Amino acid sequence: MERDLIRWLRQRLPAHPLLKRGIGDDAAVLDLRGAAECAVTVDALMDGVDFELREIDPRRAGRKALAVNLSDLAAMAAEPLAGVVALVLPKTGGLELAKNLYEGMIPLAEKFGLAIAGGDTNSWDGPLVVSITLLGKITPRGALTRCGAKAGDRILATGALGGSILGRHLDFEPRVAEALLLNERYALHAGIDVSDGLSLDLSRMAEESGCGALLDLDNIPIADDARRLAAQLSDGSTPLEHALADGEDFDLLLAVPPDEARRILADRPLSIPLAEIGEMIPGRGLWRREANGKLTPLAPRGWEHEFA
Amino acid sequence: MERDLIRWLRQRLPAHPLLKRGIGDDAAVLDLRGAAECAVTVDALMDGVDFELREIDPRRAGRKALAVNLSDLAAMAAEPLAGVVALVLPKTGGLELAKNLYEGMIPLAEKFGLAIAGGDTNSWDGPLVVSITLLGKITPRGALTRCGAKAGDRILATGALGGSILGRHLDFEPRVAEALLLNERYALHAGIDVSDGLSLDLSRMAEESGCGALLDLDNIPIADDARRLAAQLSDGSTPLEHALADGEDFDLLLAVPPDEARRILADRPLSIPLAEIGEMIPGRGLWRREANGKLTPLAPRGWEHEFA
Numbered sequence: 001m002e003r004d005l006i007r008w009l010r011q012r013l014p015a016h017p018l019l020k021r022g023i024g025d026d027a028a029v030l031d032l033r034g035a036a037e038c039a040v041t042v043d044a045l046m047d048g049v050d051f052e053l054r055e056i057d058p059r060r061a062g063r064k065a066l067a068v069n070l071s072d073l074a075a076m077a078a079e080p081l082a083g084v085v086a087l088v089l090p091k092t093g094g095l096e097l098a099k100n101l102y103e104g105m106i107p108l109a110e111k112f113g114l115a116i117a118g119g120d121t122n123s124w125d126g127p128l129v130v131s132i133t134l135l136g137k138i139t140p141r142g143a144l145t146r147c148g149a150k151a152g153d154r155i156l157a158t159g160a161l162g163g164s165i166l167g168r169h170l171d172f173e174p175r176v177a178e179a180l181l182l183n184e185r186y187a188l189h190a191g192i193d194v195s196d197g198l199s200l201d202l203s204r205m206a207e208e209s210g211c212g213a214l215l216d217l218d219n220i221p222i223a224d225d226a227r228r229l230a231a232q233l234s235d236g237s238t239p240l241e242h243a244l245a246d247g248e249d250f251d252l253l254l255a256v257p258p259d260e261a262r263r264i265l266a267d268r269p270l271s272i273p274l275a276e277i278g279e280m281i282p283g284r285g286l287w288r289r290e291a292n293g294k295l296t297p298l299a300p301r302g303w304e305h306e307f308a
Numbered sequence: 309m310e311r312d313l314i315r316w317l318r319q320r321l322p323a324h325p326l327l328k329r330g331i332g333d334d335a336a337v338l339d340l341r342g343a344a345e346c347a348v349t350v351d352a353l354m355d356g357v358d359f360e361l362r363e364i365d366p367r368r369a370g371r372k373a374l375a376v377n378l379s380d381l382a383a384m385a386a387e388p389l390a391g392v393v394a395l396v397l398p399k400t401g402g403l404e405l406a407k408n409l410y411e412g413m414i415p416l417a418e419k420f421g422l423a424i425a426g427g428d429t430n431s432w433d434g435p436l437v438v439s440i441t442l443l444g445k446i447t448p449r450g451a452l453t454r455c456g457a458k459a460g461d462r463i464l465a466t467g468a469l470g471g472s473i474l475g476r477h478l479d480f481e482p483r484v485a486e487a488l489l490l491n492e493r494y495a496l497h498a499g500i501d502v503s504d505g506l507s508l509d510l511s512r513m514a515e516e517s518g519c520g521a522l523l524d525l526d527n528i529p530i531a532d533d534a535r536r537l538a539a540q541l542s543d544g545s546t547p548l549e550h551a552l553a554d555g556e557d558f559d560l561l562l563a564v565p566p567d568e569a570r571r572i573l574a575d576r577p578l579s580i581p582l583a584e585i586g587e588m589i590p591g592r593g594l595w596r597r598e599a600n601g602k603l604t605p606l607a608p609r610g611w612e613h614e615f616a
Contacts, residue, residue, distance in 0.1 A: 001612065001613075001614060001615065001616065002612050002613045002614075002615070003612065020345060020451075021451065021453060024454070024455075024516060025383075025384065025453050025454050025455070025516075026349060026379075026380040026381075026383035026384055026454070026500060026501060027347035027348060027349035027380050027381060027383070027384045027386065027442075027444065027451075028347065028348050028349070029345055029346070029347055029348075029384070029446060029451050029453075030345065030346045030347075030348055031344065031345055032340055032343065032344065032345065032346050033344045033345075035340065036339065036340065036341045037328060037337055037338065037339055037340065037341075038337070038338045038340050039335035039336065039337055039338075040335060040336050040337075040338055040390065040392055040425055040426070040441075040443070041334065041335035041336070041392070041426075041428075042392040042393070042394045042426075042427060042428045042439070042441060043394065043428050044394040044395075044396050044428055044430055044437070044439055046396055046430065046432050046434070048432065048433075049430070049432050071334075072334040072335050073334075073335060075333075075334035075335070076333065076334050076335045076337070078335065082348065084348055084349070084350040084441055085350070086350045086351065086352040086394075086439045086441075087352075088352050088354055088437055089613075089615050090615070091614060091615050091616070092615075092616065093615075093616070094615025094616065095615055095616055098615075117348055118348070118349075118350075119350060120349075120350045120351050120352055120439075121613060122352055122354065122357070122613050123613045123614060123615040124354050124356065124357050125356075126354070126434045126435060127434060129352070129396055129437050129439075131350070131352055131394045131428075131437075131439035133348075133350060133392055133394075133441035134335075135348070135443075136335065138337060143328075143329065143335075143337045145329060145333050145337075146332070146333050146334065147332075147333070192334060193334060208332060208333070304309065304310050304311065305309075305310045305397075305429060305430050305431045306309060306310075306399060306431060307309065307310075307397045307398070307399050307400070307401075307402025307403055307406075307431040308309065308399070308400065308401075308402065308403055
């Protein structure tokens with residue numbers, strides 16, 4: 001019952017200095033004095049689409065629902081502040097499920113200093129929906145947007161890409177600390193997280209920035225998962241194709257001026273891999289650069305929600 | 309398609325001075341310089357539970373999804389600032405539906421000065437879910453919480469209650485302006501909006517405040533809808549019972565010190581009805597006061613999301 005969940009949440013949700021009033025009122029009250037500009041992001045995840053509850057520990061679903069939102073804050077180079085959680089629960093098993101979802105979220109929230117400020121809990125005969133909204137503080141360096149890339153910028157990618165459906169899409173580490181560190185120390189032009197597929201998300205960043213992008217396919221960091229998935233599926237898709245088109249890597253793509261990119265790659269400031277995979281170019285569209293320098297068009301591929 | 313919706317939203321969503329970056333990035337960016345403390349609230353509404361899409365214009369569903377959140381800000385006496393919208397759309401007809409939902413939200417957002425900052429759009433084989441998160445500015449008078457009521461406070465109710473299922477639950481006016489005006493001019497102790505039923509929500513406010521509450525049943529403003537519904541249902545429930553237990557009135561209950569309540573009722577500062585319906589009392593529980601002053605227990609009744 002809703003009342004039991006609220007009682008449990010009051011005990012279980014950690015206190016946080018930002019949180020003037022948490023669970024139990026018509027709204028939570030946050031002290032945002034320290035944050036003149038805020039990033040606000042929302043992502044809703046659904047059972048059967050973003051995870052399969054009958055196959056996984058529900059704590060992993062809760063963790064993922066929070067992690068994808070943290071990844072959006074990372075893509076803006078915003079410091080996590082606070083979040084609210086809306087649950088639409090199945091009527092049977094809903095209370096246990098809700099507790100487990102929160103148990104998946106809480107350690108991740110604590111790791112990133114995020115206050116879980118409250119939420120809304122509903123029930124119905126349908127599958128679980130988890131919708132999380134996060135607020136993040138824009139640092140003095142300003143927000144890292146999708147629209148600031150310039151022709152000539154190098155494209156850097158964190159981590160390794162492809163095949164996250166084998167499990168990484170549930171357990172990935174959002175690149176919050178990496179984004180904040182890079183944005184503080186270096187002059188980044190633009191950033192996006194790879195949620196729908198490298199080639200699709202890169203084409204979006206290029207379009208928003210009014211330029212094109214080329215990829216040096218040999219330089220793309222391919223995840224072991226991408227190799228395993230290609231081997232498992234044996235549908236002719238290569239590991240590289242998985243790295244280009246699979247969604248939910250939740251790594252970062254950054255557009256960085258050439259000198260600054262060189263500096264980052266020399267400094268190696270991150271404990272995770274960082275690779276130069278291409279370049280923003282004048283004009284439009286997405287291209288692959290052959291060994292001889294020739295450009296051929298590359299079709300953006302990835303995950304898009306289809307509705308008509 | 310998601311892309312078409314984003315293109316449409318960019319044209320259609322009004323600009324707003326708070327909105328530094330709206331639709332089209334990983335997160336929206338808000339200028340919250342003017343708001344040291346913020347209320348944050350989220351409510352998810354589902355087709356088949358909170359409205360029936362096959363029976364109503366979808367714009368009314370969109371309007372309701374925003375209005376219930378505005379009502380939560382009203383209950384905190386917070387000024388609407390900005391909101392984000394997460395949609396889980398059915399795959400067929402989803403684009404048209406999404407546009408209509410937004411068409412229902414936009415006039416209400418404009419009326420209350422709210423920036424619609426962005427959102428997240430998903431699709432699946434299930435029914436529509438709309439989850440909206442709002443930020444509101446806490447004014448210098450502070451937040452109006454559920455927990456500040458004191459024994460002796462008079463209980464004031466705006467509007468008239470009961471029978472909102474006949475249509476008012478879709479088209480009600482959130483009491484934002486009224487809450488802000490009353491909280492600015494008078495010393496209110498506590499407030500809550502009637503979302504789940506007068507008797508249930510009042511008992512929650514009493515419980516949060518560590519006191520009890522009594523109702524003078526003769527003074528409860530009964531909506532015409534409550535009378536119509538009682539007549540239609542002919543299940544023996546009276547209009548008063550509907551006023552006590554029906555949810556989704558989205559009127560305000562306020563706990564106000566006696567002198568201040570007298571002043572408000574003499575000033576008549578609102579253009580909507582405002583009635584004194586009872587009193588906060590020492591002890592616990594919800595009571596009705598008979599004509600002879602005797603107290604009898606009154607069971608809190610209303611809507612609760614059930615899950616086990």
